[in-house]
Amino acid sequence: MSARKYLGRKPLLLSYQQRMLKAISEHKYSIFMYARQTGKSFAVALWAVLRALEKSNHLVAIISPTERQSKELMEKVKRHVEFLKVVGAEYGEKFFEDAKISVLEVKFPNGSRIVGLPANPDGVRGLTGDVVLEEAAFFQDGFKVYQAIFPSITRSKDYKLVVISTPKGKLNLFYHLWTSSENNDLWYREKLTIYDAVAEGLDVDVEVLKKGIPSDEMWRSEYLCEFVDEAEAFIPYELIQFCEAEDVREKDIRKLQGEIFIGVDIGRRHDYTAIAIVEKLGDVLYLRNMEILKQVPFSEQFAILRHLAGYARKMAIDETGIGMQLAEELTRLYGELKIIPVYFTAKAKEEMATRLKTKFQDRLIRIYPDPDLREDLHSVRKVVTEAGNIRLESVSDDGHADRFWALALAVHASSGEERKIFVPPCFVSPRREGLTYGLNQLV
Structure with a gap:
């Protein structure tokens, strides 16, 4: 069966997807910076299938940031194969009926294979064939992966390197390429x-889509294909991504076996509260879940926090503004050894944010991959005022980065440092010299 019969079905590919396939076929090296939700993975999966059809005993390796993403792209490959079975039957061809399909591999009767692999330098070393780097901006060890696979591509002038991704800052392999x-x-x-x-036929309402994007920075990066400068980010994407891991999330707090620390950031702008639940295993902190309470009444928030506090060794809660009453009630129930009220001064925020960043730098924290969490963590900027003071600001739409501060509070709760309680300066009674009132103390 010819590729032309497959590509000739108009509903299947948009013009830019057809252009992608043509460009890959004509060039040894090709790189595509495509916006999210434009069908780039669908198109490159189709190219992999057509390439396996055209060449015998050939390998097409598709490398994705994680194993989960490898499986998702291989599902697209399998859907193309299943479609070809139907189309082939119409033309009396049975080539694809004997294809052997597994989770991360498709084997064809002509000896060609398509394999999906996570971006692990050791796992991709020694490949011989075509290589597709899918969402290359999100590879944890991108340069090492590239170093491992590039000799395989150059082994034959017929082998191809295809790089596709949305941009993500400037500290990654995709930006370099x-x-x-x-x-x-x-x-x-x-x-x-x-x-x-959209101009080439994608059926998307851009204005509706834009309303669902949490920040202008995310919109510019993932949909306008701009490399947003990382210089001002307090925690750059690279650090965040290094600490992302699959199978970290666990929504049932009862299943956690290690010490549990909870951070609670009380939303003051958009009526939602962020609750970070962290489990400590050895020296590493694992973000098991981030609960978001949107427009939940005060009494219900208190009931939820009271329940969660029962499982926690310590809970740090933002007592600024309306959080003060929640902090007081929880302290009354559980005591000061478990509940840590934190008033958000500039100094307190800088100390907590620095402690959180250090965990990322030392890779002593693991978080689950989540776009909203990633953007909140990345949205905080360190700004020096004209007076020379340090201020932490968020570029997110609500200006607060609730998930960032909830996680920072959870890390603060796990730090084990004693809290200082500041009281008025001590003074000496004029009548009883040597008797001191209002002593500073550590609790």
């Missing part, structure tokens, strides 16, 4: 924003 391929005749480069895709 995109910028270094500019004005380089060896590479084919193409950028496609969400507006470009």
Whole structure:
């Protein structure tokens, strides 16, 4: 069966997807910076299937940031194979009926294979064939992966390297490849924003889509294909991504076996509260869940926090503003050894944020992959005022980065440091010299 019969079905591919397949076929190196939800993975999965059809005893390796993402892309590969079975039957061809399909591999009767692999330098070393780097901006060890696979690509002039991704800052492999391929005749480069895709037939209401994006920075990066500068980010994407791991999330707090620490940030702008539940195993903190309470009445928030506090060794809670009453009631129930009220002064925020960043730098924290969590963690900026003071600000839409501060509070609760309670300066009674009132103390 010819590829032309497959591609000729108009509902299947949009014009820019057809252009992608044509460019890959004509160039040894190609790189595509496509916006989210434009069907880039669908198109490259189709190219992999057609490539396996055209060449015998050939390998197409698709490398994704994680094993979960590898499985998701291989599902697209399998859907193309299943579709080809139906189309092939119409033309009396049975090539695809004997294809052997497993979770991360498809084997064809002509000896060709398509494999899905997570971006692990050791796991991809020694490959011989075509290589697709899917969502390359999100590889944890991108440069090491590239170093491991590049010799395999150059082994034959017929092997191809395909790089596709949405951008994510400037401290990653994708940014390096995109910028270094500019004005380089060896590479084919193409950028496609969400507006470009809609102009070429993508059925998406851009204005509705934009309303659902939590920050302007995320919109610019993932849909307008801009490399947002990482210089001002307090915790850059690279650090966040290094500490992301699959199978970290556990929503049932009763299943946790280690010490549990909870941070509670009381939302004051958009009426939602963020609750970070962290489990400590050895020296590593695992973010098991981030509960978001949107427009939940005060009494219900208190009931939820009272329940969770029963499982926690310590709970740090933002007592600024309306959080004060929650902190007081929980302290009354559980005592000061368990409940840690934190008043959000500039100094307190800087200390907590620095402690959180240090955990990421030392890789002593693990979080689950989640776009909203990632953007909140990345949204905080360290700003120096004209007076020379340090201030932490958020570029998120609500200006607060609730998930960031909830996690910072949970890390603060786990630090084991004693809390200082500041009281008025001590003074000496004029009548009884030597008798001191209001002594400073540590609790």
